[in-house]
Amino acid sequence: MKIALTVNGECRETEAWGGESLLYVLRERLGLLGSKNACEQGECGSCSVLLDGVLVCACLVLGAQADGHVVTTVEGLADGDRLHRVQEAYVQAGAVQCGFCTPGLVVATVDLLESNPSPSDDEIREALSGNLCRCTGYAKIFDAVHRAAMS
Amino acid sequence: MDVVTPRTLDEALCLKAELPQARFLQGGTDVLVELNFDRSRPPALVNLNEVAELRGWSRENGALLLGAGLTYAEAMRGALADEMPALAEASRTVGSPQIRNRGTIGGNLGTASPAGDALPPLLAEGAVVLVASVRGERRIPLDAFLVGVKRNVLEPDEIIVSVRVEPSRAPQTFMKVGPRNAMVISVCSLALHADLARGELRAAFGSAAPTVRLVSAPLDARESFPDLVAGAASPIDDVRGTAAYRRHALRVLAGRALERCLA
Ligand SMILES: Cc1cc2nc3c(=O)[nH]c(=O)nc-3n(C[C@H](O)[C@H](O)[C@H](O)COP(=O)(O)OP(=O)(O)OC[C@H]3O[C@@H](n4cnc5c(N)ncnc54)[C@H](O)[C@@H]3O)c2cc1C
Ligand code: FES
Ligand code: FES
Numbered sequence: 001m002k003i004a005l006t007v008n009g010e011c012r013e014t015e016a017w018g019g020e021s022l023l024y025v026l027r028e029r030l031g032l033l034g035s036k037n038a039c040e041q042g043e044c045g046s047c048s049v050l051l052d053g054v055l056v057c058a059c060l061v062l063g064a065q066a067d068g069h070v071v072t073t074v075e076g077l078a079d080g081d082r083l084h085r086v087q088e089a090y091v092q093a094g095a096v097q098c099g100f101c102t103p104g105l106v107v108a109t110v111d112l113l114e115s116n117p118s119p120s121d122d123e124i125r126e127a128l129s130g131n132l133c134r135c136t137g138y139a140k141i142f143d144a145v146h147r148a149a150m151s
Numbered sequence: 152m153d154v155v156t157p158r159t160l161d162e163a164l165c166l167k168a169e170l171p172q173a174r175f176l177q178g179g180t181d182v183l184v185e186l187n188f189d190r191s192r193p194p195a196l197v198n199l200n201e202v203a204e205l206r207g208w209s210r211e212n213g214a215l216l217l218g219a220g221l222t223y224a225e226a227m228r229g230a231l232a233d234e235m236p237a238l239a240e241a242s243r244t245v246g247s248p249q250i251r252n253r254g255t256i257g258g259n260l261g262t263a264s265p266a267g268d269a270l271p272p273l274l275a276e277g278a279v280v281l282v283a284s285v286r287g288e289r290r291i292p293l294d295a296f297l298v299g300v301k302r303n304v305l306e307p308d309e310i311i312v313s314v315r316v317e318p319s320r321a322p323q324t325f326m327k328v329g330p331r332n333a334m335v336i337s338v339c340s341l342a343l344h345a346d347l348a349r350g351e352l353r354a355a356f357g358s359a360a361p362t363v364r365l366v367s368a369p370l371d372a373r374e375s376f377p378d379l380v381a382g383a384a385s386p387i388d389d390v391r392g393t394a395a396y397r398r399h400a401l402r403v404l405a406g407r408a409l410e411r412c413l414a
Contacts, residue, residue, distance in 0.1 A: 018152035040187040064154040129333035130247020
């Protein structure tokens, strides 16, 4: 089947098999490798994207469900070579180690700051509870979110 | 695998009548896990995301109609959270923000897991499930809708349209036991409604019997109510906990919930 969606402001059309997830469509059909594939069951958040502005796990959305809709991935955040302030804050705070979780966390942080520009630690913990990081121990991620909120 | 995307409820009913083996797909938080791990391979999927009639909630003569496509994120906020506080609390415990943005009460009813967190608060409020097919409509009380572990009474051509509740506005709460706050399937759960107007205590518990179960007693039976709840459970031992632990935890939850609601 054919699906057409707007990804990071650009109209994209692709062939897809019916059972494919949006994550598969983004990575394998459209070559957008920013969103990571780890658990494919909604547990790790490394595939987090915005679908019509709503934070979702791309692995749990059927590609066909995104037909006619608007998707923002981590690739859509920077302005050319200028990083998004959330990306910049992750770099500055040292919140990136292996980096596998980072795209999902960055997208989830952008989503959080959109609705809550200066979140408390508890609010950050809640908002990022769907994103796992095996490396950082999360302390630097809290720093990054606070840094982004202040920038 | 074919995917069809109806734009109206009528269209969805016709498609399901033609393709009874097809699987409905709303938020996808249960179905996509099955597809990704090749645990099910239905011949077709009927994507309900574009059916406006299933979205949101509305009022109808003092009752609330919760659309099958109502998400947990929606149930957590605004006037609906004021009318159905235990459902809002239960919704807050589901998965993560990403899951709550997509997961729906219709999907929870479709999956019919004894661990479904929307189910205890709905059962304690006497919810009725409205289902439809090309043959007509049925109204099924929630306790009759759920018949076993991941089994409900839906016919292959039927769709869940909405859930009807008459909010009791009773002091109420929802509690869930799990190893951490986010992303847990409940070890056991409990919704308690202290219905002062009707002089009745109602508790519905999850993950401690093949279906979510309802227990009620007169308001003055408060002392014995935790034992009554624990006694009504028929839990099993599994990876998440033992039967004995579940029974004990339900007794404790019921006691705490009574304190919270009747303080
Ligand atoms: C990481 C993760 C965490 C989770 N945590 C929890 C949790 O804490 N508590 C909890 O209760 N659940 C949890 N779940 C399970 C899931 O999110 C819920 O069961 C949710 O309510 C499913 O809704 P959905 O719209 O995504 O369903 P879908 O996956 O779209 O559908 C689920 C089932 O319902 C059927 N269906 C959907 N809509 C209809 C309809 N209108 N008519 C008839 N049948 C229909 C489908 O065919 C399918 O069989 C979790 C899932 C994941 C992946
Ligand atoms: S890959 Fe989607 S949540 Fe883990
Ligand atoms: S930096 Fe390695 S998983 Fe988070």
